[in-house]
Amino acid sequence: MKSTRILTMAQAISEGIAQEMTRDADVFVMGEDIGAYGGIFGATGGLLEKFGKDRIMDTPISETAFIGAATGAAAAGLRPIVELMFVDFFGVCMDQIYNHLAKNTYMSGGHVKLPVVLTTAIGGGYSDAAQHSQCLYGTFAHMPGIKVVVPSNAHDAKGLMIQAIRDDNPVMFMYHKGIMGLPWMAYFEGSSNVVPEESYAIPFGQAKLVKDGADLTIVTISQMVQKAALAANELAEIGIHADVLDLRTLVPMDVQAVLKSVRKTGRLLIADEDYLGFGLSGEISALIAENLDTITLKAPIKRLAVPNVPIPYSRPLEQFVIPQVAHIVQAAEELMLKKVAQAALL
Amino acid sequence: MQVGKEKLLWMYEKMVQIRYYEETMAAVYMEGKLPPHIQKGLAFDIGAGPVPGEMHLAAGQEPVGVGICAHLSDEDTVVGTHRPHHFAIAKGVPLNPMTAEMFGKVTGLGKGKGGHMHLFDNAHKFSCSGIIGASMPMACGAALAAKKLGKNWVAVAFFGEGAANQGSFHESMNLAALWKLPVIFVCEDNHWAISVPKTKATSVEWIADRAAGYGMPGIRVPENDAVEIFEAVAPAIARARRGEGPTLIEIKTDRYFGHFQGDPETYRPKGEVAALRQNDPIPKLAQMLKDKKLMTAEQETLIVSKMHHLVDQAFEFARQSEYPNPHDALQDVFVSDHAAARALA
Numbered sequence: 001m002k003s004t005r006i007l008t009m010a011q012a013i014s015e016g017i018a019q020e021m022t023r024d025a026d027v028f029v030m031g032e033d034i035g036a037y038g039g040i041f042g043a044t045g046g047l048l049e050k051f052g053k054d055r056i057m058d059t060p061i062s063e064t065a066f067i068g069a070a071t072g073a074a075a076a077g078l079r080p081i082v083e084l085m086f087v088d089f090f091g092v093c094m095d096q097i098y099n100h101l102a103k104n105t106y107m108s109g110g111h112v113k114l115p116v117v118l119t120t121a122i123g124g125g126y127s128d129a130a131q132h133s134q135c136l137y138g139t140f141a142h143m144p145g146i147k148v149v150v151p152s153n154a155h156d157a158k159g160l161m162i163q164a165i166r167d168d169n170p171v172m173f174m175y176h177k178g179i180m181g182l183p184w185m186a187y188f189e190g191s192s193n194v195v196p197e198e199s200y201a202i203p204f205g206q207a208k209l210v211k212d213g214a215d216l217t218i219v220t221i222s223q224m225v226q227k228a229a230l231a232a233n234e235l236a237e238i239g240i241h242a243d244v245l246d247l248r249t250l251v252p253m254d255v256q257a258v259l260k261s262v263r264k265t266g267r268l269l270i271a272d273e274d275y276l277g278f279g280l281s282g283e284i285s286a287l288i289a290e291n292l293d294t295i296t297l298k299a300p301i302k303r304l305a306v307p308n309v310p311i312p313y314s315r316p317l318e319q320f321v322i323p324q325v326a327h328i329v330q331a332a333e334e335l336m337l338k339k340v341a342q343a344a345l346l
Numbered sequence: 347m348q349v350g351k352e353k354l355l356w357m358y359e360k361m362v363q364i365r366y367y368e369e370t371m372a373a374v375y376m377e378g379k380l381p382p383h384i385q386k387g388l389a390f391d392i393g394a395g396p397v398p399g400e401m402h403l404a405a406g407q408e409p410v411g412v413g414i415c416a417h418l419s420d421e422d423t424v425v426g427t428h429r430p431h432h433f434a435i436a437k438g439v440p441l442n443p444m445t446a447e448m449f450g451k452v453t454g455l456g457k458g459k460g461g462h463m464h465l466f467d468n469a470h471k472f473s474c475s476g477i478i479g480a481s482m483p484m485a486c487g488a489a490l491a492a493k494k495l496g497k498n499w500v501a502v503a504f505f506g507e508g509a510a511n512q513g514s515f516h517e518s519m520n521l522a523a524l525w526k527l528p529v530i531f532v533c534e535d536n537h538w539a540i541s542v543p544k545t546k547a548t549s550v551e552w553i554a555d556r557a558a559g560y561g562m563p564g565i566r567v568p569e570n571d572a573v574e575i576f577e578a579v580a581p582a583i584a585r586a587r588r589g590e591g592p593t594l595i596e597i598k599t600d601r602y603f604g605h606f607q608g609d610p611e612t613y614r615p616k617g618e619v620a621a622l623r624q625n626d627p628i629p630k631l632a633q634m635l636k637d638k639k640l641m642t643a644e645q646e647t648l649i650v651s652k653m654h655h656l657v658d659q660a661f662e663f664a665r666q667s668e669y670p671n672p673h674d675a676l677q678d679v680f681v682s683d684h685a686a687a688r689a690l691a
Binding site: 028054059060062063064065066067068069070071072073074075076077078080092095096099100104105106107108109110111112113144145147168169 | 423425454455456457458459460461464466468471473475477480482483484485486487488489490491492494495501513514517518520521524677678679680681682
């Protein structure tokens with residue numbers, strides 16, 4: 001019988017972790033408030049009761065020590081899952097993340113295996129201001145050595161979490177607070193969806209086509225997938241049909257899916273909640289630019305992202321800098337009217 | 347004295363090996379780096395020669411490596427510092443791949459991807475890091491793993507006195523004490539954090555005194571002497587193996603070379619190193635062994651020539667080894683995935 005059970009993304013993540021912990025005694029979880037509280041964003045809800053305090057370990061507020069300890073424990077053969085409560089807190093422990101967790105495998109010539117899953121909450125939209133609202137997946141994808149997973153819904157989150165735990169490499173698992181299905185924060189209905197009860201893994205580097213359309217491609221990730229899907233519905237009503245591509249993982253990235261879609265539509269809109277400069281939207285744009293020998297663009301590429309300002313507190317300010325459904329609709333409409341310059345005829 | 351003849355001779359052999367290794371490296375390192383071999387106008391080219399990059403040598407600090415590692419087995423973990431050779435050699439890291447790594451050769455521990463500050467040897471549970479204070483969280487993790495696996499293995503974090511002012515020190519000390527992790531925190535006080543003396547950077551005379559603030563024992567070892575170190579740390583190792591938690595140990599030791607090779611050491615008082623060398627721990631141990639009839643003069647000669655031969659042979663192995671193929675740079679970002687470049691290609 002096909003499952004019809006609907007879970008929130010938080011429930012799906014915690015179920016994925018629980019199934020892997022049952023299967024593999026080497027898996028354990030460390031982090032702040034991940035035990036009795038169940039994780040501030042619910043990613044470890046119910047795990048303490050199931051697995052006890054030796055495997056679900058609340059830590060002191062010492063991210064350098066416990067993320068470094070996760071690396072040390074992984075090098076010694078265990079498979080830690082370690083939570084950085086907000087990605088914004090990377091500033092207090094980045095040395096352990098990018099100078100050690102991300103590099104020791106390479107510097108050892110591939111001899112040191114570091115199966116660590118680093119879970120962290122990302123995203124804004126609820127007036128938490130500049131130190132608790134960033135996405136920063138572009139920052140982590142920029143630096144080699146860590147796989148970067150950014151789910152947009154419960155079904156994918158469970159499968160990607162199971163894959164992350166089984167991966168022998170460091171994986172950053174970044175969940176957007178605004179799609180976790182928390183009882184204390186507005187979220188997108190589409191992010192809570194049908195989640196099979198059995199265990200399943202979703203391979204990294206496989207984008208998902210969320211909407212199928214011939215007029216333009218919207219490349220996106222995380223909560224922005226839900227916004228883009230709503231925007232695509234609105235656009236369909238006025239006769240504009242968009243491919244909406246959920247990248248799901250940035251490292252590795254499904255380059256072929258992006259190329260294939262843009263080859264089909266000839267128009268590209270990137271909808272991203274990370275900063276505009278030097279990030280995901282620039283990377284995707286460069287990918288298309290490098291492949292213009294096999295792609296014919298009908299319009300210039302359009303990028304929607306946070307315009308290189310810290311995330312502001314006040315609601316109208318924040319809603320302005322973070323792309324919204326209306327921004328995506330408007331950008332898509334404008335894109336349909338634009339044209340690329342014709343190459344000079346020689 | 348609790349330490350037996352076998353351990354004493356082992357410590358002596360290893361110290362001779364380490365000292366000769368560092369002296370050999372000091373000489374080899376300068377090959378090709380000075381005029382007339384380098385570009386006109388340069389006094390020194392750090393990136394030239396068979397061993398390029400920074401080079402931090404540990405001559406003078408041998409007793410710390412051997413005094414601690416004499417207690418350890420292959421199952422115990424050691425995490426070293428940016429000045430790691432004495433720890434690596436004392437822990438049993440094989441000289442050939444270690445040296446080849448510093449020459450950037452494909453036969454190196456990390457196939458030439460790490461260099462001298464980043465030596466990884468799974469078989470001997472040895473690693474190190476070029477970042478000050480990074481050894482401590484990593485050792486906590488190894489100790490946590492030992493505890494979870496139900497083993498009485500210990501993890502040693504070596505760090506310099508300068509690193510005791512890093513946040514990682516405080517976080518790790520608290521975590522290890524809180525969770526009763528079998529970690530031995532070994533502070534190697536060589537007086538100098540590059541050019542800054544301890545007195546100008548550290549609020550206490552003895553870093554070991556900080557242990558009290560974390561609820562763990564602190565042990566002061568005032569002498570740069572392998573036997574004293576060996577004996578002073580024995581209770582800490584035993585305590586960790588019994589599952590009673592970590593200990594902080596501070597050892598006063600001496601740095602004979604500069605912070606790195608090529609360091610002009612203008613900050614260092616004239617004559618300091620010469621005075622320190624008067625108290626060289628290696629001839630001191632040799633004399634003690636002979637006085638106690640544990641080693642004859644003939645044995646001493648034999649040990650020295652054997653240790654020198656091992657080192658010479660390792661440098662020869664490194665010289666003769668091949669460089670990696672340039673395209674190998676694209677591999678090993680991830681394990682069992684030789685497609686790092688593909689991630690964004």
